[in-house]
Amino acid sequence: MPPSPILRILLSNDDGYFAPGIEALAAALGDLGEITVVAPERDRSGASNSLTLDRPLHLRRSANGYFYVNGTPTDCVHLAVTGMLEQQPDMVVSGINLGANMGDDTIYSGTVAAAMEGYLLGVPAVAVSLTSKEGKHFATAARIARATVERFRRSPFDGPVLLNINVPDLPWEEIRGVKVTRLGRRHKAEPVVKQVSPRHETVYWVGAAGAAADAGEGTDFHAVANGYVSVTPLQIDLTHAAQVGAVTEWLAR
Incomplete structure (x- = not known):
């Protein structure tokens, strides 16, 4: 049996290059290939697919060997794939995010956006999130990430694929399995929180995400709530x- 190929793996996230999730990810994947970490210099959660176009980006290297960029998660992957790396990576893995990226969250998520940028550039990509802000079991999510990359190495997809993986914040022994899911939906977000700053200025905090609305069987919300890892294949066509027919008819009136 021929040896498994060495993968070139690009890691990124939206929590910043110093986040425990990306450290756990790098440690879990370290012996599977050539690992390059390019992540934001600070927390850019909620940055979605934004690119920085109004100023130059700076690429620097930290003491642990990770590269960091003064930009968004999308900037990091775009810079790495189109300018920094001599060879295109075989995979982009984004995460491990501290908190879920399910349902409508995927529209805003910088974690998903980093993976999506790889996908748009023709690279198979995976976003991995731990579905709790407590972050007790990064090791579980890292183990899932490793299994996913190992599976890709054994049996790569014919074309680019974008997978959104959400892992319950549970010990490995309590994970009940893996389910392929669709995105659920949330209720609309809570209202903004209005406050007065110490300088007597009115400020606003974006409200909390809404509770799950469409969370029935088959959704990512349902899988995670029942102790399963959720794997959702994503596409970009919005x-x-x-409604194409209806809009065509409406414009003809």
Whole structure:
């Protein structure tokens, strides 16, 4: 049996290069290939797919060998794939995020956006999130990430793929399995929180995400709530195909 190929793996996140999640990810994948970490210099949660176009980006290297960029998660992957790396990576793995990225969260998520940028550039990509802000079991999510990369190495997809993986914040022994899911939906977000600053200025905090609305069987919310790892294949086409006919008719009136 021929030896498994050495993978070139690009790691990124939206929590910053100093986050425990990316450290756990790098440690888990370290012996599977050539690992390069390019992550934001600070927490850029909620940055979505934004690119920095109004100023130059700086690429620096920290003492632990990780590279960091004064930009967004998308900037990091775009810079790495299109300018920094001599060879295109075989995979982009983003995470491990502190907190879930399920349902509507994927629209805002910098973690998903980093993986999505790899996918848009033709690289198979995976976003991995730990579904709790407590962050007790990064080791569980890291183990899932490793198993995913090992599976990709054994049996790569024919074309680019974008997987959104959410892992319950549980010990490995309590994970009940893995389910392929669709995105659920949330209720609308809570209202903004209005406050007065010490300088007597009115400030606003974005409200909390809404509770799960569409969380039935088959959704990412349902899988995680029942102790399963959720794996959702994502696509980029936002066209509302079912409304094409209706809009065509409406414009003809």
